[in-house]
Amino acid sequence: MNIVFQFDIRTIALFVALTFLVQATVIGAQAYLIRELKQYHGVGAALFANLCVAIGLILRLFAGEQPTFLVTILANAVILAASGLYYISFSRFLGFRYSRWLIVSVMAISVFFLLYFTYWKEDIEDRAISLSLGSVAMTGILIRQLWRAQKTSLRFSASLMLASFLVYGIFLIIRTASLIMNHPADPASFTPMQSATYLFSFALSFFWSMGFVLMVSQRLRNDLMEIATIDVLTRIPNRRATQAFLEKELSRMQRNEGDLTVFLIDIDDFKQVNDRWGHVAGDRVLIRTAEIFQSMIRKQDFVGRWGGEEFLIVVPGPCNAKALAERVRSGIATQKYNDGAEPFGITISIGAAVVRQADPIDQILRKTDQALYRAKRMKNAVSMEGES
DSSP states (O other), X not given: OOOOOOOOHHHHHHHHHHHXXXXXXXXXXXXXXXXXXXXXOSHHHHHHHHHHHHHHHHHHTTTTTSOHXXXXXXXXXXXXXXXXXXXXXXXXXXXXXXXXXXXXXXXXXXXXXXXXXXXXXXXXHHHHHHHHHHHXXXXXXXXXXXXXXXXXXXXXXXXXXXXXXXXXXXXXXHHHHHHHHSOOSOTTSOOHHHHHHHHXXXXXXXXXXXXXXXXXXXXXXXXXXXXXXXXXXTXXXXXXXXXXHHHHHHHHHHHHTOOEEEEEEEETTHXXXXXXXXXXXXXXXXXXXXXXXXXXXXXXXXXXXXXXXXXXXXXXXXXXXXXXXXXHHHHHHTOOBOSSSSOBOOOEEEEEEEOOTTOOHHHHHHHHHHHHHHHHHHSSOEEETTOO
16 A cells, blocks of 8 residues: 655645744743853844744745735745844844844835735735845845854854855745746745745754854853853963963973973062052952063963962973063063052062973972072062072
């Protein structure tokens, strides 16, 4: 016995609508899970975009049974609005500037022609063409914005979305050209082009939703990595990241027989800065001092906050340790800090150690700490490993 499955266009439309409802549920669940992260904008718009497509497709199912305005004007307008919500959702999520007026303009023009070719000059073919042109315009706006995301840290997930919309955009252009050159007798009939439209919508729902969910996940991962490795106040690597870099450079040096120098730096009498000028001024001193350190080292060098008012600088490769330490020390000593009152200055003490291949990391840190202890007895001084 042969079983034959037959699908009409309403069945396919219902299937695609249910798919968009499922995708909306997935994004809605993610929106609920990150609801307390107020900096994650645009997730709600992504949810409503999928719902709009589903609602529009469901309204189309009642063609011939419900008022024309409901199943033609409103249904198509809602589906078209979904593209605008997609555009707004990832623009807000990525922090990109976007134009609501651009979306409103495309929507207004498209709805005008829908109304015109429905009530003033009833022409089903021209109505289909105008709607298709509106979809092409909306998709082009989406593609342009997604292209900008290629320069962000979320480019992988953005590329997945971009590829899907590029394919869909090309299909829409072909579909529009086909409608213009070969007016169908009934654009709502079950034709290969109509089937392809729903199939592309079905595929797009997966790639779009997968891409957006992945984009949120990528950003969560990046934020967690930043929390784990970046000092909140100074915005330079924290102790964990600094020690990881030191371990990596030590391992590389041992393999390649290179050079490595470590500087442990402490701000002299930092407690007095807090006591006299306040903790806000103390925080600004730490921030400014970190910026100065970063400006005085090479690109391959590394500076991190070791803890409190201590910083660690790691210099891979050949280095005149004494000269560099003196340059850093004098650079800070000549700097003026100003917290809205009279300018004041600070000094630093530096302990430096030249790493040898056999030295374990604990021994390296112990040597720099001992050198710093000697420098702190003098203050505004540099002490090298091995000096008395």
